[in-house]
Amino acid sequence: MIRKLFLLLILYLGFNTHIFACDIKIISFGSEKEKMNLSINPEIFPDQFGGENLLIPINEICKTEESLFGSMINYLFVNNKLLQITLMRANLNDARLLDFAMDSYGEFSLPSGIKKQNFRGNHVWEKGNENINYVHTNIHDGEAEFIEITNDLYLLDLEKYNQKIGKWLDSQK
Numbered sequence: 001m002i003r004k005l006f007l008l009l010i011l012y013l014g015f016n017t018h019i020f021a022c023d024i025k026i027i028s029f030g031s032e033k034e035k036m037n038l039s040i041n042p043e044i045f046p047d048q049f050g051g052e053n054l055l056i057p058i059n060e061i062c063k064t065e066e067s068l069f070g071s072m073i074n075y076l077f078v079n080n081k082l083l084q085i086t087l088m089r090a091n092l093n094d095a096r097l098l099d100f101a102m103d104s105y106g107e108f109s110l111p112s113g114i115k116k117q118n119f120r121g122n123h124v125w126e127k128g129n130e131n132i133n134y135v136h137t138n139i140h141d142g143e144a145e146f147i148e149i150t151n152d153l154y155l156l157d158l159e160k161y162n163q164k165i166g167k168w169l170d171s172q173k
Helices: 004-018 096-105 154-172
Strands: 043-046 051-057 070-077 081-090 121-127 130-139 142-149
Touching: 043 121, 070 142, 070 154, 081 096, 081 154, 096 121, 130 154, 142 154
Parallel strands: none
Antiparallel strands: 043 051, 051 070, 070 081, 081 142, 121 130, 130 142
16 A cells, blocks of 8 residues: 555655745745745845845745746835736747746636737736746737735735725826
8 A cells, every 4th residue: 555655745746846846925925025935136126115026036945946937036025025926938939938827726728729929918816825826918019927926825915915006106197
């Protein structure tokens, strides 16, 4: 019996190692940015709403996942708590983030006759307390892919932060 369980574990890990190859969640939601253990100094962009965006090239976090090189990871801290992780990829038109999202969170059906590179739209997953939103959209002079990851425990904090930004944007009319 133990031999069969061990064999099943080996097979499971063998078929799913690509999922574990790149873990962009190097810090828990709600943690302070000082708890990030990085070999580089990330670019930090504070804003007037209490937020700080730490921008890191994915090759610094996922050194062996060359298919994702050219992507950036944005860690949003508000009041020194991690509230959102966003993986971004622009103008490469290779749907690598779509592949990453489907491998990591589960596949979904694309519209009939649409190639991955031509898909524009979004898909949402819920995994435990996490909400994952994949978006592929057209932008000026190209296209962009995003994966946003949030946690149910910090959605209220994120909503308050986004409301501050919304009020400021409304005042700019």
